[in-house]
Amino acid sequence: MSLEVGDKIPEFSLIDQQGNSFDSKDYVGKKPLVIFFYPKDGTPGCTKEACSFRDSYEEFTDRGAEVIGISADSESSHRKFASRYKLPFILLADTKNKVRRLFKVEKALFNLLPGRETYVVDKEGRVIMAFNNMGASGHITRALKALKSIS
Template identity: 80%
Template sequence: MGLKVGDRIPDFSLADQHGNTFSTADYIGKKPMVIFFYPKDNTPGCTKEACSFRDSYAEFADRGAEVIGISADSESSHRKFASMYNLPFVLLSDPGNKVRKLFKVEKALFNLLPGRETYVVDKKGLVVMTFNNMGASGHMTRALKAIKSIT
């Protein structure tokens, strides 16, 4: 099982789709975060999930929350994915699945696919909501509800 409600998220830094370094240290103490781990760019379920966060992005931003997607795909793949679907949020490249392992996100579907898990983290860096489900629907709505409850 992954991190649980009340756990502090691990500190990490990864490259985003533009080659910039994203570090949780720059956000903890300042903003809540929605961190969603997804299997792969440009697959039907992952595209549906990313687009649902895109379509409600203004609601997250209005509440001061940072939305972050993480997969093992390259920065270049993320850049193309974000451009193709007009994704306004950060996509982080975790090629060795180091951050996925720090969050203890387990593989799914007979241990063949990276898992799909969403975390909502308060300004202090504590997990306030977690949702682990390979189905793409439900992640954004649960995350938005959790953000509304803490902002």
């Protein structure tokens, strides 16, 4: 079962698309986070979701939030994906699915695909919204609505 509203997110660190180390401790206590787990760079649904986050990115940053996408793809794959679609946010390479397991993101489609889940986390590191849906739409509007509730 995935993390739920009210749960504190686990501490984690991964490498981003630029090869930089990302540590959740550097953000918790400072700003809200929008963390979305997605199956794979460049696939139709994931591209649609990532581009939707891109198109609404300013709305998230205007509310002080950091947007973070996480999949099992490599840093190199993330770099190409971000470049091709001009994605302005952090993409983290969870190549061993360590963070996916920490967040308890379940597999989808007969346990074959990595799940698609979005979390909105307040400044203190508590989950204020969790949305699990393989459809790419709905994640952005729900995340923005959750952010508005705390700002």
